[in-house]
Amino acid sequence: MTLLRVEDLHKTFGGVGAIQDLTFSINPGTIHSIIGPNGAGKTTLFNLITGLYEPTRGRIHFNDADITGQPPHVLARHGLSRTFQNLQIFLNMSAMDNVMVGYHLRCDGRFLPSLFRFPSVVRKDAEYRERAAALMAFVGLEDYVAADASAMPYGALKRLEIARALAVQPKMLLLDEPAAGLNPSETLAIDGLIQKVAGRGVTVVLVEHDMRLVWAVSDHILVLDHGRKLAEGTGPEVRSNPDVVAAYLGEGGRDR
């Protein structure tokens, strides 16, 4: 059984192929890494899977449904969630409310119940606030439960994005460079967090330049280069693949 199946995916920007001929699948319950040099198309692939971009060609199946071309808010319902390479935090809101937005689909988003503050809305909000606090503790943000997002340091915001994405209660969580900009000890902690998330039964797809983190956590690795699949397999398989060594690891990947 596969959770995600990408078939013959193409995405071109003004004639330039950012993703080409890409076919792969991801099994549930794995930590699946996607690596490749800058500009390889990793973020573009995430944007395609989460519906921010429409593919030029090809299909995406998730959990046995064809989700090609569906908008992001619909895909959230299917159980897809993600974080962003460039932080996308709601800086105009409290940290807690950032996580609460992740629970949007569980709360009552209809107009009139909110306008008249129906008791059911208030009750549910209170219930989900407790859950949000627990989720913040789960990602290590217990000190920021009452903080404004705009007052939090960068490392904490990275975790806040993860908490918000987890609030969507995804089957699959896509993390776009969760360790970028973090110091070694913070990176180590993110490593632990990713394993904890996977331990909850969430399938994790990881894009990351920090190779130590990739080798440490990945069950399966997909290597992209110029929008195409260069190699695929377990860590040792990929590491010993001569194409990968030549195209990627040879160019400075090793010393990271």
Add this chain to the structure above:
Amino acid sequence: MGFWQPRRAGILALAAVIAVLPAVLPNAFYYDVVILVGINAIVCVGLNLLIGYGGQISLGHAGFFGLGAYFSAVLTGTYDWPPLAALATGAVSVGVLSFIVARPILKLKGHYLAMGTLGMGIIISIALNQEVDITGGPDGMPVPAFAIAGWEPSSEQTWYWIVAALLMISVWLALNLIDSPVGRALRSVHGSEVAASVAGVDVTRYKILIFVVSAVMASFAGSLYAHYTGFITPDEASFFHSIEFVTMVVLGGMASTFGSLVGAAILTILPQLLTVLHDFEMLAFGAILMGTMIFMRKGLVPSLVDLAKRARP
């Protein structure tokens, strides 16, 4: 639960101000100013939901205010409708109109959205000027008194209580909305549209929703204004009037409902106090807008709240 305190304290403070004002207002002229403050404040509370919370700009909301005013004037004056029915018809019509323009217009962002809404407001204003047979054109038209089943608010005092009650209700509803799943969705759209959509928020739906809500509130206030003043002109829908509303919201503080009240109060009272400035009214508004942006970007009330927080942490 510390969270609830500002909300409840704010409503109580507003109620207190409303209760105390009649004791200190010396005469009808002051009542008149305060009633206009209340009417403008209703528009601003709605507009702030769109601008301050939803992060969308509108330079055309006076168009909706003007439409509400003219719906009431024409339906009650020319067609003898009961005022409440005219007011409701205006609000529903403006709701439908704003819903229709919302989808294409809210696809625009930033400067483009500003220009789009500006264009919309100008079209409404031109239509009110040109349809002389219906609206009386640039000379304006009289509006019959507001009457519900034979009862008429005859004095300034009665109007005061009506507007005060409606303002309280508007503020209460706005505060409800802000602290609700809908309000969070709105603020998230303001914060990051991509992140909001990935979290499951239907961004377009919430943008349209709040555009319509703010338009209907403007129409409603426009109807009240028409009946209260008894005479309206297309200036009610003018570009300058739209800018006045936006300036009130910005000065008081974006994403601060009580800020909108303060902004509406200051910018309604100021021109009355400085009648000498009359010819320079537009200049004064421009200067206030610029000054706020340069020295106090968050606006009065949020800046003061920040100061108070810093003073006793």
